[in-house]
Amino acid sequence: MASIQKSGNKWRVQVYVKGQRDSASFRTKQEVSAWALTREAELGGKKLPDKTFGEAMKDHERNVATHLGGRWELTRLKVFQESSLARRKLASLA
Numbered sequence: 172m173a174s175i176q177k178s179g180n181k182w183r184v185q186v187y188v189k190g191q192r193d194s195a196s197f198r199t200k201q202e203v204s205a206w207a208l209t210r211e212a213e214l215g216g217k218k219l220p221d222k223t224f225g226e227a228m229k230d231h232e233r234n235v236a237t238h239l240g241g242r243w244e245l246t247r248l249k250v251f252q253e254s255s256l257a258r259r260k261l262a263s264l265a
Contacts, residue, residue, distance in 0.1 A: 173207035188214035205263050224264060225257030
């Protein structure tokens with residue numbers, strides 16, 4: 172879990188995973204949160220996919236929804252893909 176603190180006009184974040192520590196400072200809290208999520212994944216040995224929510228929904232449609240044959244599932248996925256949320260990176264949604 173990341174520790175996020177405001178320090179003057181900057182935001183400071185510290186992460187500690189599997190005995191390894193790292194820290195950084197950024198101008199906005201959103202930048203700090205995104206860095207913390209990515210860095211925790213890296214220290215934990217995981218890699219976050221570098222794709223948007225819309226791309227993830229397309230992958231889900233191709234790999235899962237079409238096999239299930241769910242007409243409503245495909246309709247819901249289409250609505251998600253057309254939303255502004257679809258343009259955001261997956262890492263920024265956490």
